Amino acid sequence: MTPEYNHSTTGALKTAIDFLFFEWHDKAAGVVGYGVSGGVRAAEHLPQVLGQVKVADVQAAVELLMHADFEDYTTFKPAAHQEDMLSKLLNQVVSWSKALRPLRM
Known part of the structure; x- marks a missing residue:
């Protein structure tokens, strides 16, 4: 989940992603944005x-x-309607996570 800050994600989130560089490899993620315009630019x-x-x-x-x-x-x-959207997002993350599992072994 990311708020929108200056038309992007926050510096704190970017730092966290950079700090855990190798831990992210071959994983799946869904993006949830929030803000005045729904966080679309950050998303x-x-x-x-x-x-x-x-x-x-x-x-x-x-x-x-x-x-x-x-x-x-x-x-x-x-x-x-957000419950339906979140359900779709989570289903896709689970499917992609399963598909990427062999790369993480």
Whole structure:
């Protein structure tokens, strides 16, 4: 999950990804972005970063809007359709993780 900060992911997340460089190899990931515009620019940039550490990102993504999926911008209360999107994302991550398992052995 990444918030959008200056049209990208946060520096803290990028540092964490860089620090754990080898631990990410041959794994799958789904991207959940949040922000005023659903974190779409961060969600678009994050797969580029993950690709550099050999992470396969899945096609499905979840974009959470601050005004629709958070009550008073603080309490997480996702809209009903977000459950379906998250389910698709998780199913894809599980499938890709299973497919990539032989590369990690």
